[in-house]
Amino acid sequence: MEEASFDFTCPECGEEFHERVEFEDVEEVASHERNGDVEIQYDFKGNVECPECGHTWEVTGEFWEYPSGVFYNAQLTR
Numbered sequence: 001m002e003e004a005s006f007d008f009t010c011p012e013c014g015e016e017f018h019e020r021v022e023f024e025d026v027e028e029v030a031s032h033e034r035n036g037d038v039e040i041q042y043d044f045k046g047n048v049e050c051p052e053c054g055h056t057w058e059v060t061g062e063f064w065e066y067p068s069g070v071f072y073n074a075q076l077t078r
């Protein structure tokens with residue numbers, strides 16, 4: 001998984017927008033057996049730019065892979 005879209009509220013101007021985030025620093029943080037396959041949790045970082053005021057900030061999030069090659073449930077943790 002390399003990118004996903006999320007809803008944001010700009011901390012500077014309050015603009016609400018929907019933006020695509022490219023995943024950087026993707027890192028495997030956990031894995032466990034599930035029905036004979038392996039489920040893996042990844043963390044990522046990304047940068048968001050407000051379309052209204054241009055403020056940029058970093059976000060972090062996580063997503064899962066299961067079964068192998070299928071990515072799902074990307075969500076922001078900060």
Ligand SMILES: [Zn+2]
Nearest residue numbers: 010013050053
């Ligand atoms: Zn803004």
